Amino acid sequence: MGMVNQSVLVYERLDSNMKNSQVRNVVIDVLLRNGLVDDAFKVLDEMLQKESVFPPNRITADIVLHEVSKGRLLTEEKIIALISRFSSHGVSPNSVWLTRFISSLCKNTRANAAWDILSDLMKNKTPLEAPPFNALLSCLGRNMDISRMNDLVLKMDEVKIRPDVVTLGILINTLCKSRRVDEALEVFEQMRGKRTDDGNVIKADSIHFNTLIDGLCKVGRLKEAEELLVRMKLEERCVPNAVTYNCLIDGYCRAGKLETAKEVVSRMKEDGIKPNVVTVNTIVGGMCRHHGLNMAVVFFMDMEKEGVKGNVVTYMTLIHACCSVSNVEKAMYWYEKMLEAGCSPDAKIYYALISGLCQVRRDHDAIRVVEKLKEGGFSLDLLAYNMLIGLFCDKNNAEKVYEMLTDMEKEGMKPDSITYNTLISFFGKHKDFESVERMMEQMREDGLDPTVTTYGAVIDAYCSVGELDEALKLFKDMGLHSKVNPNTVIYNILINAFSKLGNFGQALSLKEEMKMKMVRPNVETYNALFKCLNEKTQGETLLKLMDEMVEQSCEPNQITMGF
DNA sequence: CTAGGGTTAG
Structure with a gap:
């Protein structure tokens, strides 16, 4: 402390024209490191004055912001104000620090604040690089806010901040996730290889290709995905890896082409890439959906022999498949198997079990699983609560419904x-x-x-x-007071009700109304109408409606045949 | 910045 006091003493005795930025930076650093925050800010304040002869520089910002966030000396709001003051002197925070700060703002759902900071810095023409922008872009991307992403990229371009490979990756990824694959491909072709003022080039990399291949696969464009893989192999720094092949495998699995998916596994092996647990999970999931559990289990066991162990996701996939065919016993069997294999269950495993049990309406088992989940130190999320509330409503268990609601409230949900x-x-x-x-x-x-x-x-x-x-x-209220419009289900409820009361005229005019409003009638619509006609035995009208059904491409079902 | 896991009500 003695040293600190001496430094400050020396500083205070200096002539003000000696207190240049460099000297002040040193003093601020010493003061902050020794916890003399108020004194440090007094010196900083002198530098931040509007007409300050010795303004803050890059190093001032480095020292202050680093110490401020390390010691949590200021609130987020005050840090933002500080950045703005640096900005008005044309000083940017260090890129790494700024990127972290922008990310943490975004995590706290304060993307707007992040946006304002970057706009302010751009407005003051402070030197900036891509990473802080990437942090904000990836946040906007998570919210699928593509229009604001485009705005930001345009603004970057205006002030000549050059996007990097990551920027391109984020743009492609967001477009692909929004199923706008053609736009993603367009952006990719446009930005890759683009030379900037300083001669730098954004080079296409494996991640870009993987993202695009996945995007194409997710919308079922498998042929183009394969073509992109061929192109990828011809590129310089783009080597296909497990991710590349797993995306293709998933594509074939979703299309129900399990044999082709397995062929891709062979292709990846030939290419010198080992299938991993994601490969297994993808195929196991595909088999469960398209060919049933047994085939999936056989495949899983084969892969285990090849040395690829399953993980929580593998077991969850199997558990879910068991539940979806109402085989709760088998689901519990795989749950035990998972524990034996040394996979510790995560919250999602329990959610999957609960979901399965709710689907097959096994309320007592569901309650047991909730207990297990709580024993494991997890808690239910909104989705799980909704599923359980639905189940207990179905079982007329009002007590349990209220219990769930109070639990939710207790957890602040x-x-x-x-x-x-x-x-x-x-x-x-x-x-x-x-x-x-x-x-x-x-x-x-x-x-x-x-x-x-x-x-x-x-x-x-x-x-x-x-x-x-x-x-x-209420039906009339819908259109008037809110933005929701009646759909097929709503019309069917009403048509059914009028039909039951024998009011065929009203029922029929509702059906006409829905056709006029472009709400598609379905089998149930017609079945509801037939219900009424059957009693009155109006054969002619019945036949006319049958014709109309075909016209509307409604497939008659069991119930229709009964009329 | 890239791959695999549970989503309800009529």
Whole structure:
């Protein structure tokens, strides 16, 4: 501390024309390192004055921002203000630091603040590089905000900040994930090889190719994906790797071409690339979807013999497949197998089990799994809560429904529209209109607009007690007061209700209305109408409607045949 | 910046 005091003493005695930026930087550094934050900021403030003779430089920003974030000396807001003051002197924070700061803002869903910082720095023409922009771009990409991404890239171009390989990677990836593969290919061709002022070139790399191949596969354009692989092999620094082949394998699996997928495994081996656990999981998943569990298990065991061990994802895939064919015992068997194999379950394994059990309506088993999940130190997420609430509603277990809701609240989780829709339909089925209204109100209070499903549940409830006037009122409200429009399901509910009451005229005019409004009728629409005709034995109208059904390309089903 | 895992209500 003595040394610090001496340094400060010396500094204070200096003539003000001796206190240049370099000297001040040293003093600020010493003060901050010794925790004398207020003193440091006093010196900094002198530098940041508008007409300061010795303004801050790159090093000032380096020292201050590094220490500030290391010691958490300032709030995010104050750091932003500080950056802005540096910016007004034409000083940028160090690129690495700025990138980290932008990322952390984005993680806290403060992309707007990040945007403002970068705009401010650009406006003041401070020197900038691509990485901080990449951080913001990848955040915008996660939110699929492509238009703001394009804006940012344009702004970069205006102030001559050159994009790098990562920038290109982010753009391609976001476009591919939004299924806009052609645009991704276009951006790729446009940006790659582009020479900038300083002679640098953005070179295409394996990640770019992998992303594009995956994008093409995900939209089923397998032939083009294969062509891109050929092109990739001809490029300089682009060697296909396990990711490349796994993307192709996934593409074939999704298309149900399991044999071709297995051929790609052979091709990758010939190419000197070992299949990995992702390869196994992809094919196991594909087999489960298209050829059933047994084939998948055989494949899995073959691969284990080749030395590729399964992981949580492998077991989860198998567990899910068991559940989807209602084989809970087998699901639990694979759960045990997973533990034996030394794979520690993560939260998602439990969610998958819960999802499977909810689908086959095994409420007691689901409760057991929830207990196991909690024992494992995990908690349910909104999705899992929704599935469970749905299950307990279905089982008329109001007590459990309330338990789930209080649990959610305890964990600070807000119900979403799916939760509300589930509850509204539950109360509707019990003809508890008071609760229905209460839920609708609460939903609005939570800032959630009613969805088509919400209306569907309520309209259905009023129809079920024969209050068609009330149902029609809501139906009309839909178009008027909210942005949701009636869909096929809503029309079917009403047509069914009128048909049941023998009001064929009203039912028929609703069907006409839906055709006029371009809402497609389906088999159920016609079946609902037939229900009414059958009683009145109006054969002629029936035949006419049958013809119309064909016209509308509605496949008649079992129920239709009964008329 | 690239590959594989659970999504509800009518």
